[in-house]
Amino acid sequence: MPPKKSRARSDAVYKFPDGFINLSVNLNKSFFKPQPETLIEDQIVVIEKFFASDLCNELIRSFEKQLTLETTPIIKSKEYAVRFNDRCSLTDFKSAEILWNYLRSLLLQQTEYEDEEIDKIKDNFSAACGLNPQLRIYRYRSGHHFNPHYDESVVCPLNDKGTSKGKTKWTLLIYLTGDEEFKGGGTIFHSEMGGTESLNIHPGKGMALLHKHGDDCLLHEAELVKSGVKWVLRSDVAYPL
DSSP states (O other), X not given: OOOOOOOOBOTTTOXXXXXXXXXXXXXXXXXXXXXXXXXXXXXXXXXXXXXXXXXXXXXXXHHHHHOOOEEOOOOOSSSSOOEEOEEEEEEOHHHHHHHHHHHHHHHTOOOSSOOHHHHHHHHHHTTOOEEXXXXXXXXEOTTOEEEEEOOOOOEEESSTTSOXXXXXXXXXXXXXXXXXXXXXXXXXXXXXXXXXXXXXXXXXXXXXXXXXXXXXXXXXEEOOEEEEOEEEEEEEEEEEO
């Protein structure tokens, strides 16, 4: 029998820092509210400065201090895209709820003017009911990458009693490093329309990226990191079953 794949887990010991716990409180005190922007209609939405730089750094320090990340083994087969990075998985319903309340308030925020793009974003996310409580931390160091792949839609619990469940439809990636902190490492979306160029997104620090997954997922990859370190916090947006 082949050995089971190991996963780094620290659910019982990790505690998100205060800057994360107080996301919504700090947003209400701020004059600046990050604005969602559509890159590809009904497929890709980004929110620049979704997390402040100080919070990104605070999260990275807490991950390095409290978590043990494991390097994904390279599996080469027709069924799996080659993936080479460090990762850890946490199941944390409370933190997922905190992150969802903050994200939802930005996606559905009221504006002083009419904007078809903003209205479309609201239409896409107004029916969403929460985030996948499986929060994943990825660290891509020099030489790390994730070959072209699709993200699957999954059914996930939305509370610790399992009495509420949702089906995920969008991937949420929050880049805790960006700009000049690493070279390479873009998130590349490949068009399945012949002759159309791929979209390579090199994130700003603290940027959030939402992209549709499941049956509507675009083929995408994490470009090889040439230098520096790319840190990502991931979850998925869920909808009622």
